[in-house]
Amino acid sequence: xxxxxxxxxxxxxxxxxxxxxxxxxxxxxxxxxxxxxxxxxxxxxxxxxxxxxxxxxxxxxxxxxxxxxxxxxxxxxxxxxxxxxxxxxxxxxxxxxxxxxxxxxxxxxxxxxxxxxxxxxxxxxxxxxxxxxxxxxxxxxxxxxxxxxxxxxxxxxxxxxxxxxxxxxxxxxxxxxxxxxxxxxxxxxxxxxxxxxxxxxxxxxxxxxxxxxxxxxxxxxxxxxxxxxxxxxxxxxxxxxxxxxxxxxxxxxxxxxxxxxxxxxxxxxxxxxxxxxxxxxxxxxxxxxxxxxxxxxxxxxxxxxxxxxxxxxxxxxxxxxxxxxxxx
Amino acid sequence: xxxxxxxxxxxxxxxxxxxxxxxxxxxxxxxxxxxxxxxxxxxxxxxxxxxxxxxxxxxxxxxxxxxxxxxxxxxxxxxxxxxxxxxxxxxxxxxxxxxxxxxxxxxxxxxxxxxxxxxxxxxxxxxxxxxxxxxxxxxxxxxxxxxxxxxxxxxxxxxxxxxxxxxxxxxxxxxxxxxxxxxxxxxxxxxxxxxxxxxxxxxxxxxxxxxxxxxxxxxxxxxxxxxxxxxxxxxxxxxxxxxxxxxxxxxxxxxxxxxxxxxxxxxxxxxxxxxxxxxxxxxxxxxxxxxxxxxxxx
Amino acid sequence: xxxxxxxxxxxxxxxxxxxxxxxxxxxxxxxxxxxxxxxxxxxxxxxxxxxxxxxxxxxxxxxxxxxxxxxxxxxxxxxxxxxxxxxxxxxxxxxxxxxxxxxxxxxxxxxxxxxxxxxxxxxxxxxxxxxxxxxxxxxxxxxxxxxxxxxxxxxxxxxxxxxxxxxxxxxxxxxxxxxxxxxxxxxxxxxxxxxxxxxxxxxxxxxxxxxxxxxxxxxxxxxxxxxxxxxxxxxxxxxxxxxxxxxxxxxxxxxxxxxxxxxxxxxxxxxxxxxxxxxxxxxxxxxxxxxxxxxxxxxxxxxxxxxxxxxxxxxxxxxxxxxxxxxxxxxxxxxxx
Numbered sequence: 001x002x003x004x005x006x007x008x009x010x011x012x013x014x015x016x017x018x019x020x021x022x023x024x025x026x027x028x029x030x031x032x033x034x035x036x037x038x039x040x041x042x043x044x045x046x047x048x049x050x051x052x053x054x055x056x057x058x059x060x061x062x063x064x065x066x067x068x069x070x071x072x073x074x075x076x077x078x079x080x081x082x083x084x085x086x087x088x089x090x091x092x093x094x095x096x097x098x099x100x101x102x103x104x105x106x107x108x109x110x111x112x113x114x115x116x117x118x119x120x121x122x123x124x125x126x127x128x129x130x131x132x133x134x135x136x137x138x139x140x141x142x143x144x145x146x147x148x149x150x151x152x153x154x155x156x157x158x159x160x161x162x163x164x165x166x167x168x169x170x171x172x173x174x175x176x177x178x179x180x181x182x183x184x185x186x187x188x189x190x191x192x193x194x195x196x197x198x199x200x201x202x203x204x205x206x207x208x209x210x211x212x213x214x215x216x217x218x219x220x221x222x223x224x225x226x227x228x229x230x231x232x233x234x235x236x237x238x239x240x241x242x243x244x245x246x247x248x249x250x251x252x253x254x255x256x257x258x259x260x261x262x263x264x265x266x267x268x269x270x271x272x273x274x275x276x277x278x279x280x281x282x283x284x285x286x287x288x289x290x291x292x293x294x295x296x297x298x299x300x301x302x303x304x305x306x307x308x309x310x311x312x313x314x315x316x317x318x319x320x321x322x323x324x325x326x327x328x
Numbered sequence: 329x330x331x332x333x334x335x336x337x338x339x340x341x342x343x344x345x346x347x348x349x350x351x352x353x354x355x356x357x358x359x360x361x362x363x364x365x366x367x368x369x370x371x372x373x374x375x376x377x378x379x380x381x382x383x384x385x386x387x388x389x390x391x392x393x394x395x396x397x398x399x400x401x402x403x404x405x406x407x408x409x410x411x412x413x414x415x416x417x418x419x420x421x422x423x424x425x426x427x428x429x430x431x432x433x434x435x436x437x438x439x440x441x442x443x444x445x446x447x448x449x450x451x452x453x454x455x456x457x458x459x460x461x462x463x464x465x466x467x468x469x470x471x472x473x474x475x476x477x478x479x480x481x482x483x484x485x486x487x488x489x490x491x492x493x494x495x496x497x498x499x500x501x502x503x504x505x506x507x508x509x510x511x512x513x514x515x516x517x518x519x520x521x522x523x524x525x526x527x528x529x530x531x532x533x534x535x536x537x538x539x540x541x542x543x544x545x546x547x548x549x550x551x552x553x554x555x556x557x558x559x560x561x562x563x564x565x566x567x568x569x570x571x572x573x574x575x576x577x578x579x580x581x582x583x584x585x586x587x588x589x590x591x592x593x594x595x596x597x598x599x600x601x602x603x604x605x606x607x608x609x610x611x612x613x614x615x616x617x618x619x620x621x622x623x624x625x626x
Numbered sequence: 627x628x629x630x631x632x633x634x635x636x637x638x639x640x641x642x643x644x645x646x647x648x649x650x651x652x653x654x655x656x657x658x659x660x661x662x663x664x665x666x667x668x669x670x671x672x673x674x675x676x677x678x679x680x681x682x683x684x685x686x687x688x689x690x691x692x693x694x695x696x697x698x699x700x701x702x703x704x705x706x707x708x709x710x711x712x713x714x715x716x717x718x719x720x721x722x723x724x725x726x727x728x729x730x731x732x733x734x735x736x737x738x739x740x741x742x743x744x745x746x747x748x749x750x751x752x753x754x755x756x757x758x759x760x761x762x763x764x765x766x767x768x769x770x771x772x773x774x775x776x777x778x779x780x781x782x783x784x785x786x787x788x789x790x791x792x793x794x795x796x797x798x799x800x801x802x803x804x805x806x807x808x809x810x811x812x813x814x815x816x817x818x819x820x821x822x823x824x825x826x827x828x829x830x831x832x833x834x835x836x837x838x839x840x841x842x843x844x845x846x847x848x849x850x851x852x853x854x855x856x857x858x859x860x861x862x863x864x865x866x867x868x869x870x871x872x873x874x875x876x877x878x879x880x881x882x883x884x885x886x887x888x889x890x891x892x893x894x895x896x897x898x899x900x901x902x903x904x905x906x907x908x909x910x911x912x913x914x915x916x917x918x919x920x921x922x923x924x925x926x927x928x929x930x931x932x933x934x935x936x937x938x939x940x941x942x943x944x945x946x947x948x949x950x951x952x953x954x955x956x957x958x959x960x961x962x963x
Contacts, residue, residue: 059863083872090869103860108883108957117878118868158959172868468646472939475901476919480935483923484655560771564905567773568920587777587909591785601774609769 004075006212007033007056007094007180012069014051014060015282022065023282025051027236027290029069030309031214033180038206038213040227040244042220042259046279048236049216050099053184055079057096058086073180091122095173097202099185101165105157111168112137112153115175122176140171145201163194170202180212188218195219199226220263224248229315232256235280235290238309242316252318255291289320297322353621360617366610367555374423381417387577397593407595409586411575415595419603422579425572426607429493429562430555436497441504442547446535448505449512463509466502474499475561482570489578492571496561500554507550511543545622553615556608563604579604629954633947640943644936648700651935652693655928668709700936706929710922715933718918723937724808725795726907726914730837730899732830737838737895741845741888748846749853749884750876760846767843772902775836776909783832790832793911800825833910837902841895845888852884859883886957889949896945900938 014026025048033039041049054060056071056078071078073093078086098104106114115137116130134153141149144167157165166186173181183202187195199222206213217223223230223244230247232240232255240253251257258275277294286292292302299321309319354360378384392412400407406415448462469477474496481495515521516539524534563580565571572578574585579600586597663680664671680686684695699706705715748760770778783790795810796802803813803822811830814823856862857880865879866872900916907917915934922930954960 054863057863057867059867061858087869087871090867092869096864096867098860098864100860104864106861106865106879106883107959108886109879114865114879117865117870117874121868121870156958169864172864175868464643464646467643468650471640471643471647471943472935473897473901473942475898475904476938477935479904479919479923480651480931481654483926483931484928556769563771564773564901567905568908568924570923583774583777590777591781594781597777601770601777604771605766605769605774608771609765612765612768 005032005072006035006037006074007031007214008070008072009052009056010070010072012052012055012071013067014048014055014069015065015067016061017063017065021283024285025236025282026055026069027285027306029233029236030238031231033212033214035179036210036212037229038215038227040223040230041214041216041233042218042223042230043233044259044275044279045218047233049233050184051236052233053096053182053214053216056094056182057090059096091176093178094180094182095176095178096182097166097169097173097184097186100189101162101169102157102189104169105165107157109156110153111155111157111160115140115153115168115172118172118175136175137171140174141168143174143205144168144171146171162190163198166190166198167201170198170205174205174209178209178211180214181206182214182216184216185218186215187222195222220248220260232259235285236282237290237306237319239291239320240316240318241309246316250316252312252316252323253291253320254295254297254322350621354617357617357620359613360620363610363613363615363617366606367614370423370427370607370610373420374427377421377424381414381420383414383417384421386413386417387421389575397589397596400595406599407593409582409596410589410593415582415599418577418582419579419599421577422582422600422603423607425489425576425578426559426562426604427555429489429496430558432493433497433500433558434551434554436493437500438504438547438551441501442508442540442543444501445505445508446512446539446543449509449516450531450535450539452513452516462505466505469499469502470506475564478561478565479568479570482565487570487573489572489576492562492565495565496558499561500558503554504547504550507546508543511546512539515539515542549615549619549623552611552618556611556615559604559607559611629951632954633951636947636950637943640947644939644943645697647939648697648932648936649693651932652696653689655932656689656692705933708922708927708930710925710927710930715930718930719915719933719937720808722913722915722918725810725912726903726916727941728809728811729830729833729907729912729914730896730903732827733834733837733899734896736834737842737845737899738892740838740842741849742885744842744846745849745885745888746853746881748850749857749880752850752854752857757850760850764843764847767839767846770839771905772836772840772898773905773909775839776833776906779832779836780909791829792832795826795829795913796822797825797829833906833912836906836910837899840902841892841898845891845895848888848891849885852887853880856880856884882956886953886960889953889956893946893949896949897942900942 009029009031012026012029013024015022015024029048029052031039031041031052041052043049051060051064055064055066056073058078060066066079069079073089076085078089081089105111112134116133119133119136137153138149141152146152146164146167152160152164152168157168160168166189170186181202186202187198190198202213203226205211213226215223215226227244230242230244231238232247232251232253234255240247240251240256242250242252247256248260251260255275262274275294280286280290280293286303288304289295289298289302289306292298295302301321305321307319307321307324309317310324311317312323373380377387381387390411390413395404395408395412396410398404398408398412404414404416406419409415409418444462444466448459451458478492478495478499481498482491485491485495521534521538524538529538562571563578563583566578566580567584569581569584572581574581582600583597583604586593586595586600589596663676663683663685684692687695696706703716705719707713708715708718711718744760744763748757751757779790780792784792791797800822802810803817803819806813806816810826811823814820814826862875862880865875870879903914903916904920906912907914908920911917915937918930919934919938922934
């Protein structure tokens, strides 16, 4: 049986035009989400995770250039869609939770103002009654476990705590009938004490409504717990894909290995080493594998040619020449 | 024994300004360059007026009614005024008075205003009374539209270029005090200032070596933009007859005098008016460029 | 802090500053060479009249006593006697101020509307032709002084295309409406004189335009900068990502945060409107307070000059409080401090 994926990103290239030239951030990203599946995306900061997520909604900054690739949602390419179709997808198909709820909520409008507009345009109500929108908003706030919905509804975002802001954002995302939730590091900017709460809330809501989820996160533990499959991203490339438990126990790509090693362990006595070097300069990225300059196990070929993403074990793909039988 | 060393060494603080890099940043904007060219051209015209003006004697008290109110010609490219004076020559001399006004006012106002602002900002917590006195007095002068108070001061004194300069200076210093005060108060919270305090640096060292260099960008920007504003206010004072008096070739006075001969002899007031706008435009463009170069975006 | 407490605090502070200002102006007017009593009495008055006047005006007392009596008079609404109009300055203020205020209000309205249109156009189509056009207009607006605009309009509309009247407040054949508030536009509306209302408005267009172009140009640039900056903010991306219509995102979620910085500087714009009114009213022969101000200044009428400065300070203070209240209303974060 062939399952048609809900969302499929194929060979996506995105760059940013700046006064120093074009920074080529995404270098051919592949990503698939099946119906009802929870997918995790991990990687260092600055390696193009947010750019990938924003391209799905086509809300990249004005200087971004999508030079190549397809983003297919239910058989249609989002990148080629007309404005009207795209708006439909935004309202009823895919929804996004931003990294920083403080930046994502408009500072000069009350929550009620934004919430009402979002509900009004979510496409489930025939009539645009103010009262109806208010009730719906309060219901949503209950759903995301906000303790005092009435007060939150009439507040400005600066009057709320970080955790409350992110709950408000989640409530906004769930205003319409959606199929896919993109959560772009939804807990990174929150206090450690409430990160777990918000994440488990998100997880239970996704499960309850049978939605698909893309969870972008640096918190590897959270991804391991939540996701079915995990994508590892480095410098605009997907370097490894596997089922969550497989990836975390048997990482293949040198980058994944290092990334997992860099997590401090409760059991170990030594400090984690981290990965030497840093994410490459995107104005002039390495020509072959982008991880090559930081890799201990690099081969000659790595310098000139990037390995395609190939399935080396069942359901386990990796983009590395080490697993393609290339001799040194 | 001889040691070889270069005797001309650039002081460290000049190196720290990174002038080469700043110039590169500045020169990338064509509008900033245009501003620089315009501003320089007005300064050159003002400095060399006696040599550049075709009829330097027309700048002062001169009349030749045979040639009054003549239109544009090769002999008088901007025409002549009611006394037969060459408008081009008088306009070139006009730059002198406008720029002199701006120069004198800024020379008086910037050091005074900046020092008061530094003191008020630095002693904000330590000696509250200093801050209160300085800033409240500054507030009094900011409480009225600058042109109104300048007009009033000029009117109770005898109208003249000198009094106009004094009046505008009196109006202008609080803006520098306020600007420096704001920057100083926020800089005081920065680690490098706190570090200097902890290590026991003297107040004057902290004020002049740590805080002042970091205010310079904002001050320089304001100085450049203010040249335009002061010229505007100066010409406005002359325009209503409370600044420079005829026959001084002040641009504002010339516009006002020519106003009586509109619309038939339009050139008498048009060209001085254009000269005012030209100068203000130049210093505004330059000021924008300076801001983009020196004031870091936050 | 509640808004009303804030306003009261600001008003108290403004009064304090105005008192400081009045001391400065009063001292300035008194320490100058020349005998105020002689000036008030006129050059040909006999010396006993001058002496009597000196006593009457408290001029024989020390300066702080003089100030004290002068302040007491002001609190009672008496601004002194004007040599220029030969009557009480208070009467002059009542007669001339409303005309200036209605002119400045109209100029303010023009300024806000013009700045919004230009700024939003430039911000919405940044780096495209509307932006370049706005930038060009802004630079012209900034570099041409208000009195030059006034002269240009005079020329243009008197001789080239006489659509707008270029002097005075009423057309020659128009009978002015009876005075109720002193503001001719309001009076015309109250008495139902629609023709007079239109006539006054028609006469106000050019002076108001000449007054507001400079500030309009600057505000437009500030709005444009705000929009360009905020376009890249996450909250705009989020509004778009929820599928809100583009027009709603721009006209509501982008516009409101973007105009806050422009509104903050509008207090300064009021200063330039008040100052420029002194020049523009002269050129357009507008029978207002600023024209009166220039006339008393040219005739060295000290009582009237002091009154003009203080009233300008008062209007400026009130305008600033209003601007602050609007800013707090637009951006509640500012009021929280």
